[in-house]
Amino acid sequence: MPTRSLMRVRPLSEDAPSLAPRGLSSRHFLKLVEDTGEVGFWSAGPRGDRLEASVGLIRILGLDPAAEIAIDALLDMIHPEDQSAHGDQFALLRSGQPVTREFRVVRPDRTQRWVRHRAEVLLGPDGKPAQAMGVMFDVTDCYDAMRAVRQRHDRLNALVAATAAVFWINGPDGEPREMPQWQALTGQSHADMAGEGWLDAVHPDDRARTAAAWMTAVAHAAPYNTDYRLLCADGVYRWFNARGAPMMNRDGSVREWVGVCLSVPGRNRYVPSRPEPASAAGRVGPDLPNPTAAQVRAARGMACLSKEELAKRANVSISTVVRLEDGNSAVRPRPETVTAVRRALEQSGVAFVLDAEGRPALREA
Structure with a gap:
């Protein structure tokens, strides 16, 4: 048989044929495999x-x-x-x-x-x-490895379903690759999304900012995080927070991008701006006093944001958020810092208002 020749040990040289055994038992090979x-x-x-x-x-x-x-x-x-x-x-x-x-x-x-x-x-x-x-x-x-992969997949699916998130995968160059949930949400086809076509679903006022954030992330292989309004398949613009990260190869190159689009609480629909009420009761807008420590704490709770997430959205340090939430802190942040935190909370669906007695209050935007 052909395998018999593979099992025979050749002599090291013609001059010393007796130094090598004439053959090896298949039992030795089976033992080697079974070990x-x-x-x-x-x-x-x-x-x-x-x-x-x-x-x-x-x-x-x-x-x-x-x-x-x-x-x-x-x-x-x-x-x-x-x-x-x-x-x-x-x-x-x-x-x-x-x-x-x-x-x-x-x-x-x-x-x-x-x-x-x-x-x-x-x-x-x-x-x-x-x-x-x-x-x-x-x-x-x-089987254990396959079960672990299936378990991770099931966990991801459960998380996406629980958060009503849109899960997406893009190629290393940022081109859309697998975005079935995006297609279902926006009504775009895969051809519609090609290149920068996915931006057509973004509100015109948010498009340039969104494109710049995405191109910057792709150029620097850095995490991506931005908010924008999406034109959904039902014809309504809704606010979403989009975030993603590059998956890297061993050589440091980007293998693919993975990310999610999360619905922003309190900002489900885009409503054009309306004139502010003239009376103090229920008044909103930048002319209000700076948010109190209690307002900042409550607003962060309403928006379901951690201190770290709020600091990231406002582009401030976590210690700044801590000081803003501490009414007894002797160190007060600069006005522009307070404005940045307030704006981040407002973009998360919280409105700073005055109640009927002129006291600071909150409501959903």
Whole structure:
């Protein structure tokens, strides 16, 4: 057979042929393979009820090396949920059919393993099954890895569904790649989104700013975070916070971009600006006094923002937010800093107003 020549050790030189053995037993090769702990072999007669198992197979199944292995006992080790689909393997072999299956086994110590089983039948001179042999691989690690991937995928899907987020994937050059939720939200087709076509769904007043933020992020392979209004498929503009990050290759290049678009609380619809009320009661706008510490704390709670997130949106330090929320702080931020924080909260859907008695208050924008 062709493999026999591969198993023969060649002499080191013509002058010293006796220094090398004439051949190696296939048993040595099988032991080398089985020592990985992931493969085992067996053989059996066509009508026998027992099989000869290798050390590797005994290790995979967790059996007693000194005990004989009955075929029925081996079939009984198949997980109860897999019995109906895979309990026919030796019946198929006895009829001369090969088998290739993956299933779970329950070992005597009650631990479970996933195995891949491949077996076939050798025919005798009379054309009838004369010998059956098989190989079993322990593929538990592969199944554990696939289960972990599925679990992460399910968690991501649950998170996206819970937050009503739009999940998107772009290529390393920033080109839209996988954005089915964006298409469902905006009504754009994949062709519509190509290049900078996705910007057509962004409100005209937000388009230039959004494009600049995205191009800057792509150029510097830096995280992306901006707010804009999207024209949804129902014809209504709604506010979204878009954020994403590059996934890097080992060489430092960008493999792809992943991100989400999150609906901004309190700003579900774009409403054109209206004249402000002339009376103090319910008045909003920049002419109001600076927000109080209680207002800042309450506004951050209404917007569901952490101190870190508010600081990032306002482009200020976290310590600045801490001082603004501390009414007893001796250090007061500069007016432009207070304005930046207030504007960030207003963009998150919170309006600073005065109540009927002229006291600072809040309401949803």
